[in-house]
Amino acid sequence: MTLPTVQLARDTPPDVLRARERSNEWERIARGVYLPGDRGPTPHRRRDVALGRLVGIHDRLTTEHWFSHESAAMLWGLPLWMTPARVHLMQRHTAGSGRDPGVAHHPLVPPSDQRGSAAGLPVTSLERTVVDCASTLPPLQGLVVADAAVRAGADRETIERILSARGGQRGVVRARAVIALADDGAESPGESAARFVVVRDGFPVPRTQVPVATRLGTFWSDMGWEEWRLVLEYDGRPKYDDRATEAFIQEKRRHDAILEAGWRAIRATKEDLSGTTLVRRLRPLIPAHLAATLRPRRDLRG
Template identity: 30%
Template sequence: MVRSGVLVRLRGGAFVDARTWSRLDEIGRYGLRCRAVLGQAKAPVVLSHVSGLPEWDAPTWGLPLDDVHVTRTDGIRGRRAVGVQQHVGTVRPEDLTTVNGVPVMTPARLALESVTMGNSEAALAVLNDLTHRGLVTGPELRDQYVAMQTWPGIAAAEVLLRLLDPRIESVGESRTFWAIYQQRLPRPVAQYEVKDSSGRVLARLDFAWPELRVWLEFDGRSKYEKYRRPGESIADAVVREKAREDLVRRVTGWRCIRITWADLQDPVRLATIIHRALYPQAA
């Protein structure tokens, strides 16, 4: 059935319908591999680290998806298998839960585990996402950090918890915020509300520097798809977004910076663009 294209082999002894596989993106396929490892485990394990994130619909951008990560709950060290990293460490009862019928670490534990994987930018996106959606709170993350503060690689969490901002809504916004921090630019206000004289909210801005009269919008394709109205094309959404920008400019008199994913590939150049907008007199 694999040779004929009916099934796709996830790993030895685990298969999925080829039509289902074809409809999945990279994260969905990784999630199935993770479930296959769980289904074949001979020891008590739960999905952990990056492997638990798909069950919570959390972002995995920038985190390695080569291996499946599980943690044993019996405290016994096991063998490493091909494509599987089996972790052993202190597991508290409050670290464990079940989502979608799958045993997995809690959002607080997964968020801090993502920090130990070595990519602080990616970990910040995880922390912001989980807090933005109300799956975990800042105090809960700090309590988790205290419980894990002797772990290798966890030290970066101290900085990330200071940068944490539940108002940040997407990976693109988290990466933008990280670039601003890394390039030592002034910290902006996330999701800044522009109001009229009666207090009615006219617009919410991705980031703003009110005292410098500048705001920044991150333009990812998903932004227009997510907020597209019924019957509206992406082109219509773009036109509506331009009208929104003109309204904000008329009401506030501020300058607007628009960036895309491509701009995030060169943080130094991006910092120059933002700096010139913030301090035009110095350009």
């Protein structure tokens, strides 16, 4: 991962700093931290700003520290459902009333086996990061991190040891429920989110990367229930950004081939994840006696 280059106020004469702010050449992204201004289409600007904050804060600090929670997740290269507005930082001692309000301070030192380095910055280990995110984020967002982490190689036994050491602490029950669903077959945040929604609303956990043999070859659907010959595919906007017409045609041929092979297929977008829209679309496609028994999972609320 290439981190953005930032400028620190302490290294810049005040008159130069003011001039560059006025001209929008530099954007203030944290206390005393500046990022070159946005001069063109930059779809990843929010993430660049969030990463720039980490770089700047790291450069400012003179005491031992580790980035944690969503901040560590970004440095590990994990996708997030929402770009975080705050930096999470673990230190033995934290500043007093003058500390940066954009930083969530955690006054502790992680055990040596729960520390690491990612993108050249000090972070909590991949496994510790998963547990912290699953304990504090809304469950859908926590699963996005957990799926990506196990796909990146997070060790489940180590995660379980960290969870076990937190017995009775706030968020641990939710974290266990979220991490139990983690699946390295999820290939995007949207797939993780769609799987979370159907499980939260009572559907059996779907298998990821379901093989479907068709006249055009075997396709691997995002998720589904083989016993019902039902698959769910998540469509993200970026899929159609370039060469949109050709991409649409190929997806249409793939979809038709799956239907012709005797499967039912639901295509979902981000808009379908609100409320009960997705479950209402899926419910008529499963056995009626099972549909009548679906109940939302309390351990995945929040």
